[in-house]
Amino acid sequence: MAFSDSAQRGIVGTFLAYTDGVAALEDVLLVGATNYPDLIDPAALRPGRFDKLIYVSAPDAVARRAIFATYLRGKPLSPDLDFNALASLTDGYSSADIASLCNAAAVQAAKETIRTGVRQPISTQWLQPLIARTPASIKPEDLAVYENFRAR
Numbered sequence: 493m494a495f496s497d498s499a500q501r502g503i504v505g506t507f508l509a510y511t512d513g514v515a516a517l518e519d520v521l522l523v524g525a526t527n528y529p530d531l532i533d534p535a536a537l538r539p540g541r542f543d544k545l546i547y548v549s550a551p552d553a554v555a556r557r558a559i560f561a562t563y564l565r566g567k568p569l570s571p572d573l574d575f576n577a578l579a580s581l582t583d584g585y586s587s588a589d590i591a592s593l594c595n596a597a598a599v600q601a602a603k604e605t606i607r608t609g610v611r612q613p614i615s616t617q618w619l620q621p622l623i624a625r626t627p628a629s630i631k632p633e634d635l636a637v638y639e640n641f642r643a644r
Contacts, residue, residue: 564598
């Protein structure tokens with residue numbers, strides 16, 4: 493949803509009023525996340541508003557392997573399932589992208605189990621076509637924006 497400039501100013505103004513100590517807030521932890529750090533109003537980032545800004549990078553191959561393992565835990569897996577191969581095929585994929593792939597593979601396995609009457613494990617062969625049809629949501633130009641924001 494896109495906001496008009498005046499609506500956006502109103503939202504930023506309200507946010508700043510709440511974070512600038514209109515009332516004493518003790519034991520409050522404010523956490524925010526965005527995929528668009530370049531669109532954050534600079535006034536929200538001035539010193540004193542936030543104690544820490546933490547950059548969380550896109551998952552690397554080791555993290556992607558762990559994400560696959562996490563989302564496929566407890567599901568029937570084929571002995572040929574190769575987490576390293578899956579991780580190498582998914583550069584630029586977010587955790588949400590990988591979760592979606594794992595869910596789609598689990599649904600496919602369930603449908604095949606119902607169709608055949610034999611429990612069907614999730615295999616690399618099922619995930620590879622899903623990966624091929626599903627583009628990564630983190631584009632190189634997005635990474636450049638994130639790295640530039642982190643450098644500031």
